[in-house]
Amino acid sequence: YNRWLRSLTAREDIRCSVEDGCRGFSLCFQPQVGADSRRIIGAETLLRWQNSKGRMVAPMEFIRILEETKTIVPVGRWIFEQALRVCKEWRQRIPNFHMSVNMSYEQIKDLSFLEFVEDCLRRHDMPADSVVLELTESKIVSDMKFVNAQFDAFRLHGIKIAMDDFGTGCSSLAMFKNLSCDIVKIDRAFVKQILWSDFDRRIVDYTVELCHSMGMKVCIEGVETQAEYDLLAKTCKVD
Numbered sequence: 001y002n003r004w005l006r007s008l009t010a011r012e013d014i015r016c017s018v019e020d021g022c023r024g025f026s027l028c029f030q031p032q033v034g035a036d037s038r039r040i041i042g043a044e045t046l047l048r049w050q051n052s053k054g055r056m057v058a059p060m061e062f063i064r065i066l067e068e069t070k071t072i073v074p075v076g077r078w079i080f081e082q083a084l085r086v087c088k089e090w091r092q093r094i095p096n097f098h099m100s101v102n103m104s105y106e107q108i109k110d111l112s113f114l115e116f117v118e119d120c121l122r123r124h125d126m127p128a129d130s131v132v133l134e135l136t137e138s139k140i141v142s143d144m145k146f147v148n149a150q151f152d153a154f155r156l157h158g159i160k161i162a163m164d165d166f167g168t169g170c171s172s173l174a175m176f177k178n179l180s181c182d183i184v185k186i187d188r189a190f191v192k193q194i195l196w197s198d199f200d201r202r203i204v205d206y207t208v209e210l211c212h213s214m215g216m217k218v219c220i221e222g223v224e225t226q227a228e229y230d231l232l233a234k235t236c237k238v239d
Contacts, residue, residue: 011065013051018071022078024050029086032100032219035233042098042132043090045083047075072104077116084124084131091130100132100162108135108150118157128158132183135164148180155180162219166207176210184211188222195227204232 017024029043049062066072080101087099107113121128133154135147151161162183163175176184186207190200204220211218223229 007065010051010057010062011069014049014062014065014069014071016052017049018074022075024052025075025078026050027079027082027086033223033229035229040094041096042100044100044134045079045102047079047102067104067106070106072106073110073113076104076107077113080117080131081120084120084126087130088124088126091126098130098132098160100134102164103133103135105135105147108147114150114153114157117154117159129160132160132162134162134185144178148178151180155182181216183217183219185219185221191220191222191228191232194231201231
């Protein structure tokens with residue numbers, strides 16, 4: 001009962017937040033570093049939410065509600081616009097800086113989202129290659145023909161598509177085979193033990209080699225130590 005009541009309260013709280021211009025929502029940014037240059041080349045946008053009582057709610061809790069209630073659509077547009085503004089500021093110091101923004105399947109189904117993205121890029125005078133749209137593979141449904149058609153529309157306008165959390169789902173290779181994307185993001189689950197796990201090291205190495213052979217770039221998540229960075233940059237030749 002308590003869990004149900006908490007979920008109901010959170011749903012109402014989120015609805016009020018969205019109606020009030022996404023009050024309580026904020027963005028954090030996780031840097032992306034080039035393996036060869038050792039310089040920041042981009043960042044991933046991470047959504048955070050503080051409820052009406054001032055408590056920070058875990059993303060795995062509130063994002064699920066956003067998707068179930070379809071409020072992820074207006075919130076997703078707010079995220080994109082805010083992220084683009086930050087990207088424009090950072091491009092003054094890092095000319096080719098790009099911002100990665102997570103995209104929900106609900107947004108893919110919204111056929112007006114591409115028009116919104118184009119309008120947003122135009123209003124902020126930003127090129128299409130400043131943005132990467134990410135889709136977590138666990139959210140991809142069986143209708144790959146529709147998903148790819150939408151992705152191809154974005155790619156025709158110069159917007160890159162990334163598959164997030166590669167390697168953690170039950171059908172990663174199937175997604176890799178069937179999904180039209182430009183970047184594959186290897187989940188941090190394969191990095192945590194990579195210094196002493198030959199299995200994880202080989203999985204990452206082979207995945208990077210496969211992606212590069214297909215003309216795709218690779219982003220490896222969760223690299224937190226110098227030793228991990230050195231190993232991945234040398235052994236996997238990551239981009």
